[in-house]
Amino acid sequence: MTRQTPYYDNDHLRQGFPQNSTFAETIPRLSATTNNAIAATGVVLSTGVPLVPGDVVRSITFATATQAAVAPAAGFAALYTPAGVLMAQTADFGSTARAANTLYTVTLATAQTAVDPGLYYVAISFTAGTVPTLWGAAVGNAVVAGNLGLSARILAQTHGSAVGAVAPGTIATPTTVATIPYLVCT
Numbered sequence: 001m002t003r004q005t006p007y008y009d010n011d012h013l014r015q016g017f018p019q020n021s022t023f024a025e026t027i028p029r030l031s032a033t034t035n036n037a038i039a040a041t042g043v044v045l046s047t048g049v050p051l052v053p054g055d056v057v058r059s060i061t062f063a064t065a066t067q068a069a070v071a072p073a074a075g076f077a078a079l080y081t082p083a084g085v086l087m088a089q090t091a092d093f094g095s096t097a098r099a100a101n102t103l104y105t106v107t108l109a110t111a112q113t114a115v116d117p118g119l120y121y122v123a124i125s126f127t128a129g130t131v132p133t134l135w136g137a138a139v140g141n142a143v144v145a146g147n148l149g150l151s152a153r154i155l156a157q158t159h160g161s162a163v164g165a166v167a168p169g170t171i172a173t174p175t176t177v178a179t180i181p182y183l184v185c186t
Contacts, residue, residue: 022055024185026122032135032182035065038124039177041131042162046080046121046171047180048155051114060090060122061105061184063135069098071129074165077106079185082118082153084171092165098132105186119153121171122183127164136181146176156180 026047039045051057060077075093080086090106098104114120126132139145145155157174 022051022057022186024049024051024055024057026183027137027180029182031137032063034136034138034179035067035133036136036138036179036181037067038126038131038134038179038181039158041129042074042125042127042160042164043158044078044123044125044160044163044168045156045158045177045179045181046084046123046174047183048119048153049122049183049185050118051120051185052117053114055114055185056111057108057114057185058111059105059107059186060124061103061186062124063103063182064098064100065133065135066100067130067133068100069126069128069130069132072096072098072126074127075125076165076167077108077183078123078167079108079112080121080123080171082116082120084121086167086169087112087120089167093126094165098126100132122185123167123171124181124183125160125163125167127162134181136179139178139180142176142178145178145180
């Protein structure tokens, strides 16, 4: 008998080592072709990322696009449950420079293990004179990224204001947006 399907998922192989590690992305890397203005200063952008039980998330990676952060003062990345409850966040970004077209990996305060399968939310926020843009995708209209009914989950949403260095405890009163940044959980 000849195996008709690859032993490993070819898309997974493009991402790196296929065994014993978590590599979850908000969108496929090859789709990250849009220079996205992510949110206003001090506002959180949360984007869905699929996780399965046992996935361990230790860090979050993002890629700035053509606009660098100007006069950064605070910020963070965070991981939320499918219900929108904060699991963990990174240390405050503070005044750390975020150059244009650069890849950054930030570590969560504590590693988090997915217990249930679902669309978790990876969040990012910058408080700055000018918020950096991030590489990602745009769906054209926020309605497409929203809850389309049945079991479709919201793909991208903003929430909070003037959050500074502290991630809100929950995703409350979100606004669905059309911009989906390329974020990776490892």
